[in-house]
Amino acid sequence: MPALKMKIVLTTPYYPPNLGGVEVHVRDLAVRLIKNGFEVEVVTSSGRDDRVRVREVASIPVPYSPIPLRFPEIEGDIFHSHVPSPFFAREVAKRGMSPHVVTYHNDVVVPERVNGYCIPRRIGRIVEEIACDVTRYVLDGADVVIATTEDYAKTSPILKDYDVEVIPNAVDVERYEFELEKEDYVIYVGRLVEYKGLPILMRAMRIVQKSLPLRLVVVGDGEDRRAFERLARYLGVESEFLGRVSEGRKIELIKRARVLVLPSKSRLEAFGIVLLEAMACGTPVIGSNVAGVRSVAREGGMVFHDIEDLAEKIMKIATSEGLARALGRKGRRVVEERYSWKVVLKRITELYESLT
Numbered sequence: 001m002p003a004l005k006m007k008i009v010l011t012t013p014y015y016p017p018n019l020g021g022v023e024v025h026v027r028d029l030a031v032r033l034i035k036n037g038f039e040v041e042v043v044t045s046s047g048r049d050d051r052v053r054v055r056e057v058a059s060i061p062v063p064y065s066p067i068p069l070r071f072p073e074i075e076g077d078i079f080h081s082h083v084p085s086p087f088f089a090r091e092v093a094k095r096g097m098s099p100h101v102v103t104y105h106n107d108v109v110v111p112e113r114v115n116g117y118c119i120p121r122r123i124g125r126i127v128e129e130i131a132c133d134v135t136r137y138v139l140d141g142a143d144v145v146i147a148t149t150e151d152y153a154k155t156s157p158i159l160k161d162y163d164v165e166v167i168p169n170a171v172d173v174e175r176y177e178f179e180l181e182k183e184d185y186v187i188y189v190g191r192l193v194e195y196k197g198l199p200i201l202m203r204a205m206r207i208v209q210k211s212l213p214l215r216l217v218v219v220g221d222g223e224d225r226r227a228f229e230r231l232a233r234y235l236g237v238e239s240e241f242l243g244r245v246s247e248g249r250k251i252e253l254i255k256r257a258r259v260l261v262l263p264s265k266s267r268l269e270a271f272g273i274v275l276l277e278a279m280a281c282g283t284p285v286i287g288s289n290v291a292g293v294r295s296v297a298r299e300g301g302m303v304f305h306d307i308e309d310l311a312e313k314i315m316k317i318a319t320s321e322g323l324a325r326a327l328g329r330k331g332r333r334v335v336e337e338r339y340s341w342k343v344v345l346k347r348i349t350e351l352y353e354s355l356t
Contacts (some may be wrong), residue, residue, distance in 0.1 A: 006352065007039040009094055013066050015047025016176045019191065021273050022105050025169050027052070029239065032345050043072065043088065049347025057088075063107075065131065066158035071095070071200035073281055078352045081138070086131060087350045089138040099116055099355035102138060103146040103163070106270035106292075107156055107339055109195075148271045152292035156223035156267075168296075169273050170344035171335065176280035178332050179255045180325050185215045186314060187257035187283075189250060189274045190264075192222030196290060199231055200307055201332055202259075207234045207311035219245055219253060250319060255281040258318045262297065263310070272296055276339050279331030284317050284324050286310065299338075 012026045030040045030052045042052055045059035045066035054075075059066035063083055071091035080101040081089035085108075090099055108131035139162055141144055147153035147164040154160055163255045163308035176254040190196050199217070218228070225241065234237045244251070252301065254260060262269070262285065270292040275285045279300035285295025286304055294303045301317070304310035317324050335342070 002158055004079045005037060006356065007041070007075070008033055008352065009041050009079045009092075009097075011043045011079070011081045012047075012294070013045055013064075013082075013087040013088055015044040018046055021169070021271065023275065024045070025105075026082055028121075028170070028341065029345070029348070031172065032341055033349075035052040036345065040347075041074065041076070042112045043074065045088075060113055077356055082350075083135060084131065085137065086135045086138050090134050093138050093141045100141065100341070101144045101351065102142040103148070103167075104135075104139070104153075104159055105148065105157075106152070107158065107223040107267045108132065109266055109268050122307040125319045143250045144351060145260065146351075148233065149292045151295040152270050166346060167347050167351070168339055169271050169276065170339050170341045171273065171280055173280050173336055173340045173342075176251060176277060177255060178280075178282045178328075180282050180328050181256075182258045182283070182324065183256045184213055184318075185217045185257055187219065187253060187260050187278075188263070188319075189219045189254065189260065189277075190262070191220055191318040192218070192225040192228055193238055194224055195264065195266040195268055196222075197227050198224075200263040200265065200288075200310065201261050202232055202235055202237050202239070203307045204263075204314060205237045205239070206320075207308070208299070208314050209238060212315060213240060214258060214314070214318055217253060217257065218242065219250055227330060251277070251281065254278050254283055257283050258324070259284045259286055259301070259314055261270070261285070261314070262293060263311070264288055264290060264293060264303075267291065269293055275300065276335055279339075282328035282332050282336045284327035285331065286313050286317070300336045301327050 014023050015102045016023050016027045033040050042054045056069045067087045079092050079097045081235045082103050083089050143160050145164045146167050148168050150166050178340045218241045219336045221243050272293045275296045279284045285301035287293040289303050289305050297303050
């Protein structure tokens with residue numbers, strides 16, 4: 001607990017109930033800071049929370065990167081911005097609000113489709129260049145830049161040019177019951193959008209299901225859900241699309257799965273908090289070979305390189321109880337030691353206190 005009550009101003013493009021890894025991370029950080037004696041205010045384009053003071057700012061609703069029209073004159077001891085979507089952080093930098101801490105969650109990469117609309121690559125490059133310029137302006141003036149993995153920082157076209165403090169994302173370990181008895185399904189948890197790579201997993205499951213009675217359970221919703229359901233029927237993959245479920249139900253499903261797969265194929269996926277959730281439950285994980293994701297996945301499971309490799313690794317875990325249990329125990333231990341909020345919050349608060 002800080003010696004004197006310190007006010008932390010968190011800025012984020014979106015805040016829950018909007019869904020996303022950054023939103024959840026900022027919410028959990030805010031709630032835990034308050035419990036540890038800090039005063040917290042969140043500045044965002046959209047969100048609400050009975051436990052946290054959230055100030056919504058009128059913004060231009062650019063997908064993934066809302067641009068604030070007015071930014072409040074707000075006082076604080078620490079300003080902690082979360083990017084990508086760098087326009088809220090830019091307002092902090094422009095006004096000289098400091099000390100300014102910036103957590104860089106992932107690079108800006110414009111997907112092939114946004115909200116169901118195809119984005120021409122030429123336009124995508126322009127958007128990425130603008131975001132890059134704004135982000136560099138923010139990072140150039142930041143007191144501290146946080147990256148969530150060293151792997152991602154070293155491979156980012158932006159982050160590689162900055163000195164960073166590596167502080168990972170976290171989960172509340174106590175919420176996840178450790179369970180080694182599993183049921184015959186593979187689980188995907190996340191938004192149903194193209195860059196998350198669900199078709200890769202479905203094609204791998206078509207191979208798996210020729211040999212093993214493992215069904216695919218899909219938790220989450222998104223703009224591409226109907227297309228993915230059609231693809232599953234076309235491939236003949238036995239699958240269940242459950243849509244959004246309660247937090248308790250989600251944890252129960254993860255806990256009982258043979259393996260959780262995060263098949264994202266884009267640098268928009270830079271960490272994968274869902275990997276930590278599975279590891280906390282003792283569920284082995286398989287992640288794609290993209291920066292950040294692979295760093296986390298290797299600590300509680302495996303990394304795949306293509307569809308055939310993914311199918312092989314699913315079957316390897318599913319048919320080897322000894323391997324699955326060893327990965328499950330290892331994952332839980334790693335989360336407790338490195339990725340629990342108790343550990344991560346201590347590092348963040350020590351960083352804050354070093355700047356005041």
